[in-house]
Amino acid sequence: MKRTGAQIVWECLVREGAKYVFGYPGGAILPVYDAMLDYPVHHVLTRHEQGATHMADGYARASGGVGVAMATSGPGATNLTTGIATAMMDSSPIVCITGQVGSKLVGSDAFQETDVTGITLPITKHNYLVTRVEDIARTLREAFYIAKSGRPGPVLVDITKDAQQATCDFDWDAAAPRLPGYRPDLRALPEEFQKALDLINNAKRPVILAGHGVMMSGASKLVLEFAERAQAPIAMTLLGIGGVPASHPLNLGMMGMHGEAWVNNAIQQADLLLAFGMRFDDRVTGNLKTYAVNAKKIHIDIDPSEINKVVKVDVGIVGDLHETLEDLLPVVKSADHSEWLDHINGMKGDAAVRDIQNLPDIGHLYAAHVISDIWRYTEGNAIVVTDVGQHQMWTAQYYKQDNNRGLITSGGLGTMGFALPAAVGAKLACPDKEVWVIAGDGGFQMTMPELATTVQENVKVNIAIINNGYLGMVRQWQEFFYERRYAATPMLSPDFTKIADAYGLCGMRVTERSQVKAAVEAARNHPGTAVIDFRVEKEDSVFPMVPAGADLHDMIRRPKTKMDVMAESGADQSEWDLAATK
Amino acid sequence: MAQHILVAYVEDKPGVLNRVASLFRRRAFNIESLTVGHTEQSGVSRMTIVVDADDMTARRIEANLYKLVNVLRVDDVTEKSSVVRDLALIKVAVNTANRTEVMQLADVFRARIVDVTNDSVIVETTGTEDKIEGLIEVLRPFGIIEMVRTGIVAMARGATAVSPNPPRVAAALPEDASRAMAVSV
Numbered sequence: 146m147k148r149t150g151a152q153i154v155w156e157c158l159v160r161e162g163a164k165y166v167f168g169y170p171g172g173a174i175l176p177v178y179d180a181m182l183d184y185p186v187h188h189v190l191t192r193h194e195q196g197a198t199h200m201a202d203g204y205a206r207a208s209g210g211v212g213v214a215m216a217t218s219g220p221g222a223t224n225l226t227t228g229i230a231t232a233m234m235d236s237s238p239i240v241c242i243t244g245q246v247g248s249k250l251v252g253s254d255a256f257q258e259t260d261v262t263g264i265t266l267p268i269t270k271h272n273y274l275v276t277r278v279e280d281i282a283r284t285l286r287e288a289f290y291i292a293k294s295g296r297p298g299p300v301l302v303d304i305t306k307d308a309q310q311a312t313c314d315f316d317w318d319a320a321a322p323r324l325p326g327y328r329p330d331l332r333a334l335p336e337e338f339q340k341a342l343d344l345i346n347n348a349k350r351p352v353i354l355a356g357h358g359v360m361m362s363g364a365s366k367l368v369l370e371f372a373e374r375a376q377a378p379i380a381m382t383l384l385g386i387g388g389v390p391a392s393h394p395l396n397l398g399m400m401g402m403h404g405e406a407w408v409n410n411a412i413q414q415a416d417l418l419l420a421f422g423m424r425f426d427d428r429v430t431g432n433l434k435t436y437a438v439n440a441k442k443i444h445i446d447i448d449p450s451e452i453n454k455v456v457k458v459d460v461g462i463v464g465d466l467h468e469t470l471e472d473l474l475p476v477v478k479s480a481d482h483s484e485w486l487d488h489i490n491g492m493k494g495d496a497a498v499r500d501i502q503n504l505p506d507i508g509h510l511y512a513a514h515v516i517s518d519i520w521r522y523t524e525g526n527a528i529v530v531t532d533v534g535q536h537q538m539w540t541a542q543y544y545k546q547d548n549n550r551g552l553i554t555s556g557g558l559g560t561m562g563f564a565l566p567a568a569v570g571a572k573l574a575c576p577d578k579e580v581w582v583i584a585g586d587g588g589f590q591m592t593m594p595e596l597a598t599t600v601q602e603n604v605k606v607n608i609a610i611i612n613n614g615y616l617g618m619v620r621q622w623q624e625f626f627y628e629r630r631y632a633a634t635p636m637l638s639p640d641f642t643k644i645a646d647a648y649g650l651c652g653m654r655v656t657e658r659s660q661v662k663a664a665v666e667a668a669r670n671h672p673g674t675a676v677i678d679f680r681v682e683k684e685d686s687v688f689p690m691v692p693a694g695a696d697l698h699d700m701i702r703r704p705k706t707k708m709d710v711m712a713e714s715g716a717d718q719s720e721w722d723l724a725a726t727k
Numbered sequence: 728m729a730q731h732i733l734v735a736y737v738e739d740k741p742g743v744l745n746r747v748a749s750l751f752r753r754r755a756f757n758i759e760s761l762t763v764g765h766t767e768q769s770g771v772s773r774m775t776i777v778v779d780a781d782d783m784t785a786r787r788i789e790a791n792l793y794k795l796v797n798v799l800r801v802d803d804v805t806e807k808s809s810v811v812r813d814l815a816l817i818k819v820a821v822n823t824a825n826r827t828e829v830m831q832l833a834d835v836f837r838a839r840i841v842d843v844t845n846d847s848v849i850v851e852t853t854g855t856e857d858k859i860e861g862l863i864e865v866l867r868p869f870g871i872i873e874m875v876r877t878g879i880v881a882m883a884r885g886a887t888a889v890s891p892n893p894p895r896v897a898a899a900l901p902e903d904a905s906r907a908m909a910v911s912v
C-alpha cells in the first residue's frame with residue numbers, strides 16, 4: 146500500500162506498540178504531525194523538548210517498554226539532548242524521532258538546520274539520518290529493536306522533510322531489521338561458569354552488588370533465590386533500588402557515596418563480590434586503589450565493554466543476568482554464612498536502631514522526616530521519581546522501596562529537572578499506580594513548566610518540593626570542602642503554592658512535621674496534581690558521606706551525638722554546628 | 728604500553744568512520760594510525776587500527792568497537808602471524824653529486840624511485856614500520872623535504888578467509904586461554 150513517509154512513521158509506531166509520543170511540533174517535522182491525527186497514538190505536548198525525552202524515559206523505566214519522543218529540527222532536536230544523555234547513562238530504551246531540513250538543504254546551514262546525528266553520536270546507542278522515504282520503515286524497526294535489546298539505550302532517527310513528504314510502498318514485513326553487526330543476544334556458556342562456581346562455593350564473606358541490570362533483565366526473583374541459597378547479602382546501587390525489596394532480610398541497602406556505613410564496610414571486608422548488572426561507577430567504589438582489596442570479583446553484565454573497565458575482576462561473564470542466573474543457580478551450593486551475616490548486623494549498631502522516625506519532633510522540619518513520612522503514608526507502594534541532589538539521596542535512604550521499577554531517578558548523568566517530566570511518563574505508563582515526585586527547589590524550577598502538561602493531559606502526580614533555599618548538595622560540598630563559601634548556592638524561589646494555583650493545581654505549604662500527614666493525605670485525595678512546598682531545614686546534610694575519591698570505608702558519619710543532644714534538649718539550630726562534627 | 732593492531736570489518740555506510748573515530752576520542756584511547764578501505768565483499772570496509780594500549784585496554788577497545796552497530800567483526804592480530812605493511816612516499820633533496828647515492832640506498836631497501844627532478848627524488852617504499860624507519864634514517868642526512876605514510880594495514884597469514892560471523896565476544900582476561908593460544912609472530 147502507498148503511504149507517505151509521515152504516515153509510515155505512524156504505521157511503524159503503532160506496530161511497535163507505542164501508545165504515547167511525547168513531543169513538540171515544528172517546521173521540519175510538520176508532515177509527521179499532520180499525519181498523526183489519523184493514527185491511534187496519543188501525543189503529549191510538552192512545554193520543552195527536554196521534557197519530552199524525560200517523559201519518554203520515565204515511561205520506559207516504569208513500563209519496561211520503549212518510550213518515544215519527537216521534535217523538530219535545530220533547536221527542537223538540540224533541546225532533546227539532555228534527556229537523551231540521561232537515558233544513555235542509565236540504559237533506558239527510548240526512540241527519538243526528529244525532523245530534518247530537506248535532503249537538498251542538508252549541509253547548507255538552512256533555517257533550523259543542525260547536525261543532529263553528529264551532536265547525538267556519543268549520547269545515543271545508535272542513530273540514523275534518513276533521507277529516503279523507502280528507508281523509514283526499516284530504520285524505525287531497527288531503532289526500536291536496538292533501543293530495547295541487549296543493554297538498552299536511546300536511539301535517534303533524524304528524517305528529512307522531503308522523505309516525510311514522499312510516497313512509497315509500505316510493507317512492514319519486508320522492512321525487518323538488517324543488522325549484521327549487532328549481536329545483543331549474548332549468552333554465557335555454562336562451561337565458563339566453573340571458575341565462578343569455585344569462587345562462589347568457597348567464599349566465606351560474599352556480597353552481591355545489585356545494579357540496574359537486575360531490574361532490566363527481570364532477574365529480581367533469581368537474585369533473591371541466589372542470595373538465599375548462597376547466603377550472600379545484597380548491596381544495591383542507586384539504580385538497583387527496587388530490583389530487590391528493601392524489606393528482604395538479606396538486603397543491606399544502598400552502597401557508595403551516601404550508602405550506610407555497614408553496607409560499604411561489608412563491601413570492603415568481603416572476600417567475594419558478585420557484581421550483577423552494575424558498572425562500578427566512581428560514586429559506588431570511591432578510591433579504586435583501596436576498593437574491596439580482599440575480595441575476588443565476579444562480574445556478570447550484558448555489555449562486554451563494562452567488564453574490567455574500572456575494576457579488574459577475576460571472572461567476567463557476559464550475558465543477560467536473568468539467563469545467566471538461570472544457568473548458574475542449579476549448580477550453586479547452599480551455604481551457611483551466618484557468622485558473616487551476624488558480623489554485618491553487628492556493624493549496623495545503633496546507626497540502624499536510630500530510626501529517623503524515632504527522633505523526637507523538635508520543631509524543625511527535616512527532609513529525611515518528610516520523605517520517611519511519605520514512605521509510611523503511601524505504604525511504600527508509590528512510584529517515586531526524583532530529581533538530583535540531597536533529596537535524591539534521602540529518598541534512596543528513607544523511601545524503603547519494595548517494588549520493581551518503584552524508584553525512577555537520574556543516576557548516571559545526574560540530571561536536575563528530570564523528576565517532574567519523568568513522573569508524567571511514569572504515570573501514563575502505570576495509570577493505576579500512585580506517583581510521587583520528590584524534587585529540590587532548584588531542580589524543580591528547571592522543568593516546572595511541565596506542570597501545564599499535567600493539567601492539559603489530566604495526569605495526576607503528587608509533588609513534594611524539598612525546599613531548603615539552597616542548591617543543597619552543592620551547598621553541602623561547599624560546607625565540607627570549600628570552607629562554607631556558599632558561591633551561587635543560595636536560591637530564591639517563587640511561592641510554589643501560588644505557582645500551583647496559577648496552573649489550577651492544588652498547592653500546599655508545610656513548615657512543621659505535624660503538618661506532613663495532613664498534607665500528604667490531602668495530596669493523595671486530590672483528583673489532580675498536587676504540589677507541596679516542604680520548607681525544610683536549610684543547612685541539613687546527607688550522611689554518611691564518602692568524599693569524592695576517598696576510600697569507601699572512610700565516611701563522614703552522621704553527627705550522632707550533637708543530633709541526639711539537640712533532640713533531647715530542644716537546642717536552637719544555631720547550636721548545631723555541623724562543621725564541628727567533621 | 729604496547730602496540731596493538733586491530734582489524735575491524737565495518738559496514739560501508741556513511742558516518743561509520745566518524746563513529747569509530749568518535750569512540751576513540753570519547754574513551755581517550757590513543758590511535759597511532761587508522762586506515763580504511765574496501766574489501767573483497769561489497770558493502771564491507773576494513774579498518775586497520777594501531778593503538779598504543781596495554782592488553783587490558785586493547786580488550787576494552789575491542790569490546791567497545793563491537794558495541795558500534797555498524798562494526799561486523801574485530802580481530803586483534805597483534806600476536807597472530809600476520810603480514811603488516813605500511814607505505815611511505817619520501818621526497819628527498821638531492822643534487823647531481825649525491826642523487827646516485829640516494830638511488831642506491833633506495834635500492835638496498837627495495838624501495839622505488841617514482842619521481843625525479845633536478846633537486847629532488849620521491850622514494851616509494853612498502854614494508855614493516857621497522858624497515859621504513861630504517862630507510863628514513865639513512866635518507867635523513869640528505870634532507871627530507873616532505874614525507875607521507877599510509878599507516879599500517881595488516882592481514883593474518885594462511886588460507887582462512889574472513890568469516891562474516893565473528894567469534895563470541897568474550898570477557899576473559901588477557902592472560903586467559905584465548906590469548907595463550909595465539910601464535911606469536
